[in-house]
Amino acid sequence: MMILMASDCELIVLIADSAYTSIYCKDSKVLRELYDNMESLKVDKLAYITDENDFRHTVKVR
Numbered sequence: 001m002m003i004l005m006a007s008d009c010e011l012i013v014l015i016a017d018s019a020y021t022s023i024y025c026k027d028s029k030v031l032r033e034l035y036d037n038m039e040s041l042k043v044d045k046l047a048y049i050t051d052e053n054d055f056r057h058t059v060k061v062r
Contacts, residue, residue, distance in 0.1 A: 011030070
């Protein structure tokens, strides 16, 4: 998400319906650790979000 890279924010966690989670993180080491942890927990449908497959262009917080 391009807006994350341009901001001071380091991590965004989005959870919908307590089952769908997206994590955006600037630090690739932290992101890899999160991914490895989720993989060890056998999380279904685990995938990296990239600029090519991300349908979100902005995040608005209310």
